[in-house]
Amino acid sequence: MADPKIINGVNVDELFNTINAVKKSPLIATFKFRATNKWIKGGHNRTSIRNFYGVQKDHPHKMRFELDADEPQVLLGDDKAPNPVEYALAALAACVTSSIVYHAAAKGIKLNSVESRLEGDIDLQGFLGLSKEVPRGYKEIRMYFKIDADAPKEKLDEIVQLGPTYSPVFDTFTRAVPVKVKLET
Amino acid sequence: MADPKIINGVNVDELFNTINAVKKSPLIATFKFRATNKWIKGGHNRTSIRNFYGVQKDHPHKMRFELDADEPQVLLGDDKAPNPVEYALAALAACVTSSIVYHAAAKGIKLNSVESRLEGDIDLQGFLGLSKEVPRGYKEIRMYFKIDADAPKEKLDEIVQLGPTYSPVFDTFTRAVPVKVKLET
Numbered sequence: 001m002a003d004p005k006i007i008n009g010v011n012v013d014e015l016f017n018t019i020n021a022v023k024k025s026p027l028i029a030t031f032k033f034r035a036t037n038k039w040i041k042g043g044h045n046r047t048s049i050r051n052f053y054g055v056q057k058d059h060p061h062k063m064r065f066e067l068d069a070d071e072p073q074v075l076l077g078d079d080k081a082p083n084p085v086e087y088a089l090a091a092l093a094a095c096v097t098s099s100i101v102y103h104a105a106a107k108g109i110k111l112n113s114v115e116s117r118l119e120g121d122i123d124l125q126g127f128l129g130l131s132k133e134v135p136r137g138y139k140e141i142r143m144y145f146k147i148d149a150d151a152p153k154e155k156l157d158e159i160v161q162l163g164p165t166y167s168p169v170f171d172t173f174t175r176a177v178p179v180k181v182k183l184e185t
Numbered sequence: 186m187a188d189p190k191i192i193n194g195v196n197v198d199e200l201f202n203t204i205n206a207v208k209k210s211p212l213i214a215t216f217k218f219r220a221t222n223k224w225i226k227g228g229h230n231r232t233s234i235r236n237f238y239g240v241q242k243d244h245p246h247k248m249r250f251e252l253d254a255d256e257p258q259v260l261l262g263d264d265k266a267p268n269p270v271e272y273a274l275a276a277l278a279a280c281v282t283s284s285i286v287y288h289a290a291a292k293g294i295k296l297n298s299v300e301s302r303l304e305g306d307i308d309l310q311g312f313l314g315l316s317k318e319v320p321r322g323y324k325e326i327r328m329y330f331k332i333d334a335d336a337p338k339e340k341l342d343e344i345v346q347l348g349p350t351y352s353p354v355f356d357t358f359t360r361a362v363p364v365k366v367k368l369e370t
Contacts, residue, residue, distance in 0.1 A: 008226075008227065009226035009227030009228075009229070010227050010228075010261055011261055014261055015261060018261075018313070019313055019315065022309065022310060022313060022315060023315060026308075026310055026315075029308050029309035029310045029313070029315075030306070030308055030309075031306070031307045031308070031309060032304050032305070032306055032307075033268075033270050033271050033274060033304070033305050033307065034274070034302070034303060034304050034305075035271060035274040035275055035278050035302070035303045036278075036300070036301065036302045036303070037275075037278035037279065037282055037300065037301045037302075037303070038298075038299075038300050039282050039286060039296070039298065039299035039300070041193075041194035042193065042194030042195050042286065043194075043195070043283045043286070043287070044194070045278075045279050045282045045283065045286075045299075047274070047275035047278050047279060049267045049271045049274075049275070052257070052271070054259055054260075054309075055259055059257060059259060061257060061264055061267075062257075062264045062265075065266065065267045065271070067252075067267065067272075067275045067279075069275070069276075069279035069280075069283070071283065072237070072244060072246060072247075074239055074240055074244060075239075076195055076196055076199055076200060076203075076287075079246055079247040080247075081250065082234045082246075082250045082252065083218075083279075083283075084276050084277075084279040084280030084283060084352075084353070084354050085218050085276070085280065085353050085354060085357075086218050086220060086234045086237070086250070087252075087272060087275055087276035087279060087280075087354075088273070088276040088277075088280075088354050088357055089218060089219070089220040089232070089234075090220055090222075090232040090234070090252045090254070090272055090276075091254075091269050091270070091272035091273040091275075091276055092269075092273075092364070093220050093221075093222035093230075093232050094222065094230055094232060094252075094254035094268075094269035094272060095254075095269030095270065095272075095273075096366065097222055097224050097230045098228045098230065098254070098256065098268075098269060099312070101224060101227065101228070101230075102228070102261075103314075111224070113223075113224065114223075114224035114230075115221070115222065115223050115224070116221065116222045117219070117220070117221045117222075118219065118220045118221070118222070119217050119218070119219050120217070120218050120219075121215070121216070121217055122216045122217075122218065122353055123211075123214050123215055123216070124207065124214035124215075124216060124239075125207060125211055125214045126351075126353070126356070127284070127351055127352075127353055128203070128204055128207060128214070129288075129351060130204065130207060130208060130211075130214075135356055135360060136351060136352065136353045136355075136356040137352075137353040137354060137355070137356030137357035137358075137360065137362065138353070138357045138362045139362075140362070140363045140364075140365070141362060141363070141364045141365070142364075142365045142367070143364065143365065143366045143367070144367050144368075144369040145366065145367070145368055145369060146368075146369050147368065156368055157368045160366060160367075160368045161366070163366055164364070164366045166311075166312055166314060166321055167269075167312075167321065167322075168269070168270050168307055168311070168312055168321045168322040168323070169269050169270060169272075169273050169322060170321075170322070170364060170366075171311070171320055171321040171322030172270075172273055172322035172323045172358055173322075173357055173358065173362050173364055174361055174362060174363070174364050175320060175322065175361055176359055176360055176361050177322065177323045177324075177325070177326060177358050177359060178325045178326070178359070179277070179325075179326045179327075179328065179349070179355060179358055179359050180325070180326070180327045180328065181281065181328045181330070181345060181346070181348055181349045181355075182327070182328070182329050182330070182345075183329075183330055183331075183332065183341055183342045183345045184329040184330060184331050
C-alpha cells in the first residue's frame with residue numbers, strides 16, 4: 001500500500017474516507033460532546049472531559065482532561081486560571097484555526113504557519129444586572145489571522161475564510177443555539 | 186474596620202462596591218478579553234492568554250495561561266488535549282457555574298456544592314460541508330445541575346436559573362454574536 005497522503009499534519013486519505021463513509025451512512029456523523037464541572041470556591045471551578053459519542057459508539061479520551069477556570073482579582077477571583085469568557089475565546093481560536101487547517105488540507109493547500117489574535121468586548125453592566133439593554137456576553141469578537149502558505153497572496157484571504165465557513169464554534173457563537181439548563185434532583 | 190463579608194468565596198462587600206462604582210461610571214464596566222493562538226500540527230494548536238482590559242486599564246494575568254487543543258483519533262488528531270467544541274462546553278460550564286455562585290452570594294444564599302454535567306449535539310455533516318441544512322456547530326446543548334444550598338428545595342430551581350439569566354458565555358451561545366475574521370498582512 002502507498003503511504004497515506006499527509007497535508008498540514010492531516011491524513012487526507014482518512015479525511016476523504018470519512019467524508020465518503022458519512023455520505024453512505026449520515027448517522028455516523030452524529031456526535032455528542034460532554035463535560036462535567038465542579039465548583040471549588042468563588043469564581044474557581046473545574047471542568048473534566050472524559051469521553052464523547054460518535055460513529056455510533058462512546059469513545060474514552062486517552063486521558064481525563066481537567067480545565068480550571070477562575071476570575072482575575074479585579075473580578076473578585078484569585079487569577080489561578082483563565083476565566084470563562086477567555087475559555088470561550090480559546091474555543092473559538094482553536095476551532096477556526098483547525099477548520100482552516102483541515103479544509104486547506106482537503107484542498108491540497110500546504111500551510112507553513114497560522115497565527116491569530118482575538119479580542120472581544122464585554123460590558124459588565126449586563127452580568128451585574130444593571131441594564132437590560134446591555135448584552136451579558138460578547139458584543140463583538142474580532143479575530144486577526146497571519147498565514148504563511150504555499151499559495152499566492154491573493155489566495156490567503158480565501159484560505160482564512162475557510163475558518164468561519166466551516167468552524168463549529170464560530171457557528172455556535174454566531175447562530176443562536178438552544179441551551180437548556182435544568183436542575184437535577 | 187469590620188471583616189469583609191464573604192459568601193461562597195465571593196467578597197460580597199467588594200461586589201457591591203463594584204456595582205456602585207459601575208452605576209456612577211459605567212465606562213469602567215467596559216472589558217476587552219484577549220487571546221492569541223498558534224497552530225502546531227493538524228488539529229493541535231495552542232492558545233495563550235496574557236492580559237485583558239477593564240476598569241479603564243490593561244491588566245496582566247498573574248501568569249501566562251496556555252491552553253492546548255487537539256482532536257481525538259476518530260477526528261484525525263492525536264488526542265493530546267480537549268478539542269475546540271469541548272473547550273466551548275468548558276467555557277459554558279464554568280461561566281454558568283460562576284454566575285450562579287456570584288449572584289447567589291449577592292442574594293446572601295450560601296451554596297455548599299454545585300456540580301453540573303453537559304452534553305451537546307453536533308452533526309459533522311455540517312463541518313464536512315456535506316449539507317447546507319445541517320448546522321456546523323451545536324444543534325442543542327443540555328446542562329444538568331446538582332446544587333446543595335442553605336435554601337429550601339423549592340428555591341433551588343430559582344438559584345440554578347441565576348446561571349442562564351446572567352452568564353456571559355450562555356448569552357454568547359444563545360444570542361447571535363458578530364464575529365469578524367480578517368487576514369492581517
